[in-house]
Amino acid sequence: xxxxxxxxxxxxxxxxxxxxxxxxxxxxxxxxxxxxxxxxxxxxxxxxxxxxxxxxxxxxxxxxxxxxxxxxxxxxxxxxxxxxxxxxxxxxxxxxxxxxxxxxxxxxxxxxxxxxxxxxxxxxxxxxxxxxxxxxxxxxxxxxxxxxxxxxxxxxxxxxxxxxxxxxxxxxxxxxxxxxxxxxxxxxxxxxxxxxxxxxxxxxxxxxxxxxxxxxxxxxxxxxxxxxxxxxxxxxxxxxxxxxxxxxxxxxxxxxxxxxxxxxxxxxxxxxxxxxxxxxxxxxxxxxx
DNA sequence: ACACGCTCCTGAACGC
DNA sequence: TGCGTTCAGGAGCGTG
Numbered sequence: 001x002x003x004x005x006x007x008x009x010x011x012x013x014x015x016x017x018x019x020x021x022x023x024x025x026x027x028x029x030x031x032x033x034x035x036x037x038x039x040x041x042x043x044x045x046x047x048x049x050x051x052x053x054x055x056x057x058x059x060x061x062x063x064x065x066x067x068x069x070x071x072x073x074x075x076x077x078x079x080x081x082x083x084x085x086x087x088x089x090x091x092x093x094x095x096x097x098x099x100x101x102x103x104x105x106x107x108x109x110x111x112x113x114x115x116x117x118x119x120x121x122x123x124x125x126x127x128x129x130x131x132x133x134x135x136x137x138x139x140x141x142x143x144x145x146x147x148x149x150x151x152x153x154x155x156x157x158x159x160x161x162x163x164x165x166x167x168x169x170x171x172x173x174x175x176x177x178x179x180x181x182x183x184x185x186x187x188x189x190x191x192x193x194x195x196x197x198x199x200x201x202x203x204x205x206x207x208x209x210x211x212x213x214x215x216x217x218x219x220x221x222x223x224x225x226x227x228x229x230x231x232x233x234x235x236x237x238x239x240x241x242x243x244x245x246x247x248x249x250x251x252x253x254x255x256x257x258x259x260x261x262x263x264x265x266x267x268x269x270x271x272x273x274x275x276x277x278x279x280x281x282x283x284x285x286x287x288x289x
Numbered sequence: 290a291c292a293c294g295c296t297c298c299t300g301a302a303c304g305c
Numbered sequence: 306t307g308c309g310t311t312c313a314g315g316a317g318c319g320t321g
Contacts, residue, residue, distance in 0.1 A: 058316095074315090075314090076298080076299095113298095114300070115314095116297085158291090159291080160291085164292080167315090167316095177315090229313085230301075231300095271294080274314090293319105295317105295318085295319080299313100300313095303310085303312095304310080
């Protein structure tokens with residue numbers, strides 16, 4: 001499930017293959033993914049140089065010499081795979097290979113997405129931050145803005161549970177179900193606690209702990225190449241390995257890994273998504289009415 | 290404005 | 306064995 005660490009890992013894999021290269025030929029093998037491709041998509045890419053490959057939250061952003069930015073989102077099951085000429089026989093595209101980028105350096109980049117929740121778009125550079133994709137995004141969690149103070153400000157008056165608030169890309173952008181569960185565990189916060197509760201003055205230390213936990217878990221996951229469960233692979237087809245470092249995610253009924261705890265990890269459903277937590281390490285805060 | 294639930298999609302896992 | 310059901314979840318959208 002591509003969340004920020006997986007998207008950043010993909011970016012780091014694609015950057016050396018794509019930055020500085022030119023699109024020689026682009027094949028779009030179906031009319032849409034989650035959304036239709038923009039008009040003349042292939043034609044607007046062909047002949048353009050990729051000046052830089054950036055990331056914002058879970059979006060990949062390729063700056064093109066035309067002045068457009070190629071905006072790419074992996075959805076649930078999107079993968080970018082790099083095929084180098086020295087890899088040998090060219091493999092024919094598979095069923096879910098929807099886009100093929102052929103580059104001037106001989107590299108082929110495949111976009112594969114069985115569930116088609118991903119999408120691609122082209123946006124003029126000077127409209128990018130105000131574009132429909134990016135305009136509502138909250139703070140970048142590894143960008144230096146994420147502090148206890150910032151979280152307190154963002155959560156002020158929020159009735160939603162912490163789990164939902166952290167999944168809300170308008171507040172903090174880049175977390176998904178896995179890293180929210182892991183960050184709340186590390187901060188010792190109950191996923192059902194009202195987000196607004198953390199904004200109280202005496203909760204400053206908890207808010208700070210949460211900010212630190214989010215930064216730490218994302219940083220560690222990027223260093224591990226992301227988490228591979230079902231769909232996610234790196235651009236060379238290999239797996240990330242942060243899934244081995246999960247402390248609660250996917251561990252229902254298994255013992256909590258905190259020292260001297262061992263309480264069975266519990267699963268609950270919030271907003272239709274599984275939440276994993278330790279009821280002993282993540283006790284609900286005393287919330288006066 | 291805000292919170293919540295529904296929806297898109299496919300493949301894997303599960304149950305009878 | 307085989308078929309049907311359930312589950313996974315990013316994020317836009319509709320509803321109350």
